[in-house]
Amino acid sequence: MPVFSSRLLATCLLLVPAVLHGFPVFYMLSVSFKEAAEAYQFPPSLLPSHPVLSNYSDALHAAPLWQFMLNSLIASLGITVVQMLTSILAAYALARMEFKGRKLVLGFVVAMLMVPSEITIVPNYLVMVGAGLIDTHFALIAPFSASAFGIFLLYQFFSGVPRELEEAATVDGASRMRFLFQILVPVSMPAIVAFGVFSFVSAWNQYLWPLVVTQSTSMRTVQVGVGMFRSEQEATSWGMVMAATSILVLPSIALFVATQKQFVRGLVSSGAGVKG
Amino acid sequence: MSENSADSATRSAWLFLAPALFLMFIFTVAPALFSLILSFHDFKPFSFAMVPVGLDQYMELAASEDYRASLMATLQFAALVVPGSVIGSLAVAVLLDQTPFFRSIFRTIFLIPVGISPAMAAMLWVFLFNPTSGFLNYLLSMVGIVGPAWLSDPDWAPLAVSLTTVWKEVGFNIIFLMAALAQVPVELQEAAWMDGANALRRFWHITLPSISPAMFFVTVVSVIHAFESFGQIHILTRGGPAGSTGVLVYQLFRDGFENSRLGMAAAEAVILFIIIGAVTLVQFFVARYLKGAPQ
Structure with missing residues (x-):
């Protein structure tokens, strides 16, 4: 059957790029278990001949990795929760209420989608310096407390929820707030979770802003903290560098694999949104 | 009411x-x-x-060798990353769309780099690029090539940084291209198959036109991402060697936050905003046209 054989060929053809693509993660893990001498040897070995765990304890002694993760967790959760709240409220008004200026606000939100973050970084940095907020979790969270993307995504979803639900609820005398949080939010969970995952992953992966607003090692996030191992790499062992990287990156990989469906859903709706 | x-x-x-x-x-x-x-x-x-100071800072940028070099480095970076990630993701997405086996495992492998940060992507690659004990030069040595000092050679560092970026970005494009491929009408494919059109012709005449809006979208987003790249470059090369990877955001970071010229950094941010804004506007209008155009 020609169709089937051509499809089987697709699987075979995929093997090569898939192996190459997965290799960096595999090799990071492999090197993280190698003894110092083996990590440097040429030709390099695919798997450690005498796996050791010492690189992991060395990495944990070399830098406050748990603190980096705690900082990233506080910042990312903070951003996600505040973005969800502000986006739900704004999206509800845009999708379900008639008011003067609605079109204008919607246009404003779409315009905000297109503003690159670099244009805001210097003034936001100056505000944080002026307010003495450098090196705080607040500085990591505040500039991202509203999300045009979140508002737009939820606006689209809320618009598609049948009107009858709302009429039934208002006849019951439920206030707008109660309708929103007891009916609209629960039925919109797929979109809200998709946005939450997207928001968390984006916040967790930020680099430039955390780099400029944190100074002390104990306030560094995962992404900025991992750079410490890059600058010391020539002097220390590659096994330890890769162990530190593994500790810091594996939680993201696990989270991403577990939530990729939601992440993809959020992303594809964003593309549909931006495309008009 | x-x-x-x-x-x-x-x-x-x-x-x-x-x-x-x-x-x-x-x-x-x-x-x-x-x-x-x-x-x-x-x-x-x-x-x-x-x-x-009026327009002085813009004038200084216009006359600056460094800034021109930074613009060139960004264009070179985009010229390497955009075709690489768009063509690479198209090939993988088409194969993923066709494969009957292990589709979700394959897909996950390609998507994982989307979920990690540019900084982590760089950390995963930095040892692979090591000239003496890195795996990349080992692979090259097996085919008789003496690999370069990837990250410390100005001729090769742009390619190294681009390779890392393509590795990280293809999954992002694959997501959109797979969504588009799932929308290609099956009847059209079957009709072409009945007519005896081979796989390549079917791809060229049916698949590609149907997914052209998505192709355009991922191309533009790749361009924007390339212009905003920073984390992987900061980790891999610090903009060097000899400025060969000192892209616009890197230059902005250096002027503003290392040399404390915040006014200059703001001027660079305005220029970046104009570039990205122009790309976005072109995208917006072409996407409208593609949407309205008869298929």
Whole structure:
């Protein structure tokens, strides 16, 4: 059957790029278990001949990795929760209420989608310096407390929820707030979770802003903290560098694999949104 | 609806909007406008004094060798990354769309780099690029090539940084291309197959035209991402060697946060904003045209 054989060929053809693509993660893990001498040897070995765990304890002694993760967790959760709240409220008004200026606000939100973050970084940095907020979790969270993307995504979803639900609820005398949080939010969970995952992953992966607003090692996030191992790499062992990287990156990989469906859903709706 | 209740609806709508609009104003609109103002001032980092200098900083950038080199480095980076990630992702997406086996495992392998940060992607690659014990040069040595000192050779560092970026970005494009491929009408494919069109012709005449809006979208987003790249470069090369990977955002970071020339950094941010804004506007109008165009 020609169709089937051509499809089987697709699987075979995929093997090569898939192996190459997965290799960096595999090799990071492999090197993280190698003894110092083996990590440097040429030709390099695919798997450690005498796996050791010492690189992991060395990495944990070399830098406050748990603190980096705690900082990233506080910042990312903070951003996600505040973005969800502000986006739900704004999206509800845009999708379900008639008011003067609605079109204008919607246009404003779409315009905000297109503003690159670099244009805001210097003034936001100056505000944080002026307010003495450098090196705080607040500085990591505040500039991202509203999300045009979140508002737009939820606006689209809320618009598609049948009107009858709302009429039934208002006849019951439920206030707008109660309708929103007891009916609209629960039925919109797929979109809200998709946005939450997207928001968390984006916040967790930020680099430039955390780099400029944190100074002390104990306030560094995962992404900025991992750079410490890059600058010391020539002097220390590659096994330890890769162990530190593994500790810091594996939680993201696990989270991403577990939530990729939601992440993809959020992303594809964003593309549909931006495309008009 | 009475006049009164319309007013009250408007009032409560604005109350719902207030938190988001207020925060966007404080942290996005006002800073963006202030960047523009700052770009016409020399900013003194210790006294917070702003000395008006008119267009001087823009003139200085226009005349600066460094800034021109940074622009060239960005264009070179985009020229390597965009075709690499768009063509690579198209090939993988088509194969993923066709494969009957292990589709979700394959897909996950390609998507994982999307979930990790540019900084982590760089950390995963930095040892692979090591000239003496890295795996990349080992692979090259097996085919008789002596690999370069990837990250410390100005001729090769742009390629190394681009390779890492393509590795990280293809999954992002694959997501959109797979969504588009799933929408290609099966009847069309079957009709072409019945007519005896081979796989390549079917791809060229049916698949590619149907997914052209998505192709265009991922191309533009790849261009924008390339212009905003920073984390992987900061980790891999610090903009070097000899400025060969000193892209625009890197230059902005160096001027503003390493050399404390915040007014200059603001001017660079304004230029970046204009470039990205232009790309976005082109995208917006071409996407409209593609949407309206008969298939």
